[in-house]
Amino acid sequence: ATERTLSIIKPDAVAKNAIGEIIARFEKAGLKVVAAKMVHLSEEKAGGFYAEHKERPFFKDLVGFMTSGPVVVQVLEGEGAIAKNRDLMGATNPKEAAPGTIRADFAETIDANAVHGSDSPESAEREISYFFGNDEICPR
Numbered sequence: 001a002t003e004r005t006l007s008i009i010k011p012d013a014v015a016k017n018a019i020g021e022i023i024a025r026f027e028k029a030g031l032k033v034v035a036a037k038m039v040h041l042s043e044e045k046a047g048g049f050y051a052e053h054k055e056r057p058f059f060k061d062l063v064g065f066m067t068s069g070p071v072v073v074q075v076l077e078g079e080g081a082i083a084k085n086r087d088l089m090g091a092t093n094p095k096e097a098a099p100g101t102i103r104a105d106f107a108e109t110i111d112a113n114a115v116h117g118s119d120s121p122e123s124a125e126r127e128i129s130y131f132f133g134n135d136e137i138c139p140r
Ligand code: CMP
Pocket: 053, 058, 062, 092, 110, 111, 112, 113, 115, 116, 117
């Protein structure tokens, strides 16, 4: 089925000037960008986004990293978009990511791992509405 998923190009990949190369991978895989914006997240916005990780030992570093520079937040649409995006990204830890995946090619550490993608339909719905109003999404 056609799905939507939230993708974030993280501060490390933005700093590497890899925005275009990463979005090209989504497009070449048949995913369409139906919403996009560049933002420098506040601590509050980043902490709220990752609220499910609040009790994890890496939470403080995660919020610190995600607020260290601008990110590019997008909604990707396509057949099986959630799983497709996760396949393109590779494992959370770049050291375990399959060759040719975004994290294998653009990231070195689990903290600065280039991209985020929603992990389920429920999180996709929450994450998309956390960043975008309906009037900011352009179905096509
Ligand atoms: P992301 O998919 O954005 O979701 C939470 C992020 O926390 C994850 O990517 C990693 O960048 C970061 N993180 C740091 N340490 C860990 C860990 N041990 N397990 C999972 N995620 C981690």
